[in-house]
Amino acid sequence: MWNYSEKVQEHFFDPKNAGAVDDANATGDVGSLSCGDALRLTLKVNPESEIIEDAGFQTFGCGSAIASSSALTEIIKGKTIDEALEVSNQDIADYLDGLPPEKMHCSVMGREALQAAVADYRGEEWSDDHEEGALICKCFAIDEVMVEETVRSNNLHTVEEVTNFTKAGGGCSSCHEAIEGVLTRVLAEKGESFVAAGIGGAVPAVAATPKESMATGALKRIRLIEKVLDEVRPALQADNGDVELVEVTGKAIYVHLTGACSGCQMAAMTLGGIQQRLIEELGEFVKVLPDTEMPVEIAGA
Amino acid sequence: MKDIYMDNNATTMVDSVVVEEMLPYFSEQFGNPSSMHSFGNKVGFALKAARKQVQRLIGAEFESEIVFTSCGSESDSTAILSAIKAQPDRKEIITTVVEHPAVLTLCEFLETEGYTVHKLKVDTKGRLDLDEYRSLLSDKVAVVSVMWANNESGTIFPVEKMADMANEHGVMFHTDAVQAVGKLPIDLENSNIHMLSLSGHKLHAPKGVGVLYLKRGTRFRPLLRGGHQERGRRAGTENVTSIIGLGKACELAMTHMEFENVQVKAMRDRLQEGILSAVPYSFVTGDPENRLPNTASIAFEYIEGEAILLLMNKVGIAASSGSACTSGSLEPSHVMMAMSIPYTAAHGTVRFSLSRYNTMEEVERVVAEIPPIVAKLRKLSPYWKEDGPAENPEQSFAPVYT
Known part of the structure; x- marks a missing residue:
């Protein structure tokens, strides 16, 4: 049995806005190939204010697909269509206090139905370039x-x-x-x-350099890294050790452990702990490595 | 009100008589059967008795043909891997598209190792084409592995006949019989089946114990090598308590075989008839004429299985579904897809699998609870209008799939 939150169960057992809106002027029909689920979203949009006055859904799908549809209609009612388009699938999942990873695509389907409905309202053709796999x-x-x-x-x-x-x-x-x-x-x-x-x-890790993450905010990122290192420093100094940042290349962050930390058998654990803190702070997956493992071409540069 | 369990093809309750039988072997006779002292001197006899009980249920000629394993999957892997290791020049395997993952996933892995796997197709009722099968038998085939009965639809395959055909070509035959043992009479002594897998927890024994039947003389290569247990064919200290439980469960299955095929079948038939007559746009999947007595797989069109199960669970009824969403996989059940059941129905299949512990009162309760659940979900379905499917449902609702 899936570990569904109370909120998911609530929206599944007692869905809000089920059924088609009577005088709808926007319809979005989408399906998710990855699970065969499908959803029809109907909206009543005020042509003057562009506010979504009513929303209804019809869903062929599992518990979380129905709950995501219900949550979506609750979230967007009363919003303008521009505001509604800001709603991400993560917002839908958050509204439901989270979904199991296998079920995240149910929230994606909700967001796509909304985009399709808005496109229909605006007389545009909606297509999606995003494909899902196992x-x-x-x-x-x-x-x-x-x-x-x-x-x-x-x-x-x-x-x-x-x-x-x-x-x-x-x-x-x-x-x-x-x-x-x-x-x-x-x-x-x-x-x-x-x-x-x-x-x-x-x-040992191979330093990879994803192009996109280096383009912007590189300085901000390094400052965040320094901040995390500053936070762990007192604990290391208490053990007569220290850490300094040596190099950042893509997802690889090289540090130099000094004093009692260097050569300590707990060094790997220390690095692991710093890595966890950095992943949380940066919101991305990074790898913290001792500078001794730095590839020669980077170390030499 | 007591909850109703109709998911016995997934697993069964351990019979209280079985539990009783096992208990002394946890804390009194806990010794290793290989030991020389008095803490284990009864264990060896108990294992021997259990082996006899299993032997009787499946009609094996010798008790030494019974090899205890940890589960049905281990028995399947042992059988198939043994066949290919013992006959390294044979690089083909014949199986079916509707096998359990215990066989299919292994075969798909073997494909990456250079083996050719022929998967026999099924028709819309889940039946095999024996002419196709015959055409594939050759001296290149290391083993045929075909299930005795399908876990999802309950459809029974003619494995004894297929084993005869394999034998004529000198090909080893294995059957995964985890769903059939205890529900159907089995007489291995008079068959050409070389290897058979069974699993304890499908017949009211505990989880974590299985059997590989190995016909005397069949060339064999163990999966686990080590100690002398199971005559060197499956090393590792015996799961003594569970083996003793399995023995007792086999004995009970013998006594209840008729009940299973008369009373349980009658309950299944009433359940099926009751639901089909009350719920429009629903149908039985598989081959109703040739099916396990306890299983009814019913497809409810235009709604999805997980949603049905969640609502059933709320009113205290346990069953299972072939929908993709219940497993977290991409496709609805490979068994339903193999039978060419349309998407909108395959997703809505619910499998009811009964046991001797169910009652006719429970069946009537389920028959009463199902129609409103289906109606509630159909009201939410984009394929459904008022009290029937939308006209040309596939066209009136044709979503953009991404």
Whole structure:
């Protein structure tokens, strides 16, 4: 049985705004291939103010699809259509106090129905370029299509790189076999073969540099990293040690452990703890590594 | 009111008689059966008795043909991997599209290792084409693995006949019989089945114990090597208590076989007839003429299975569904898709699987509860209008799929 929140159950057992709106002037019909679910959203939009005066849904789908539809109609009623378009699938999931990772696509379907309905109201054609695949990483809810496209467009070769770029595999690591499967398939298309990096876990990280994250906010990001290091510093100093930031390349953050920390058997745990804090603070998956593992070409630059 | 359990193809309640039988072996006779002292001197006899009980239920010729394992999946893996290891020159496997993942996932993995896997197709009632099967049998085939009865639809396959056909071609035959054992009479001594898997928890024994039947003389390569347990065919200290429980459960299954095929079948038939006559646009999946006595798989069109199960659970009825959403996978059940059942119905299949613990009163309660649940969900469905499906439902609602 899924672990549905009280809120999901409430909206499933007693859905709000079920059924079509009688004098609707906008309709959005969408379906999610990934689970066969489908949703029709009907809206009554005031042509003067563009306020959504009424919203109704009809859903062919599971408990969370019905609850997401119900939540969506509650959220958008009373909003202007521009305001409504700001609603993200995460907003729908948050409104329901969260959805299981396998069910996040139900909230995506809700958001797409809204876009389709608004397009219908405006007399536009709605199409969607986003495709969904089988869920690979349950920890971070990353699907196969996402992994495959990232591997292809960034020319990735290792599981570690996939983790750095997509977060997939960065949690419990159970999905690494599936990620290797994607790599094997995509690399085979180019006539290359996937070469596993040793036994896995103990392999030093390869610094990957995703283009997008370097473009903007690099300084802000480094300041955030410094802030986290400043926060952990007192604890290290209490043990006669210290830490300093050496280099940041993409998702890899190199630090130098000094004093009693350097050579300490707990160093790996210390780095792990700092990494966890940084992931939380930055809201992205990063890897904290000792500067001794820095590739020569970066260290030399 | 007591909740109603109709999900016995998923797992069953351990019979209280079985529990009683197991108890002394947790804290009194807890010794290792391999030990020489008095803490375990009765254990060896108890294991022997359990082996006999299993042997009788499946009609095996010798008790040494019974190999205890940890579950049905282990038995399946052991059988298939043994067949290919023992016959390294044979690179083909024949199975069906509707097998349990315990067989299918392993076969798909073996495909990546260079094996050719032939998956027999089924028709709209879930039946195999034996001519297709015959055409695939050759000396390249290492093993045929075909389930005795399907877990979702309850459809029974003619495995004894298929084993004869395999035998004529000198091909090893394995059957995953976890759903059939205890519900159907089985006589392995007079069959050409070389290997058979069964699972304790499907017949009121505990979870975590299974059996691989291995016909005497069949070439075999163990999955687990190590100690001498199970005559060296499955190393690892025996799961003594569960094996003893399984033995007792097999004995009980023998005594209840007729009840299963008369009373349980009558309850199933009433359930099915009651629901179908009260709910329009619903139908039975699989082959109703040739089916496990306890199983009814019913498709409710235009609604989705998980939603049905959640509403059923609220009124205290437990069953299961072939919908994609209950498993978190992409597709609705591969079994329903294999039978070419349309999406809008495949997603709405509910499997009711009964046991000797169900009663006719429970059946009547379910028959009364289901129609309003289906009606409630259809009211929410975009394929449904007032009191019937929308005209040309597939066209009146044709969403943009993403």
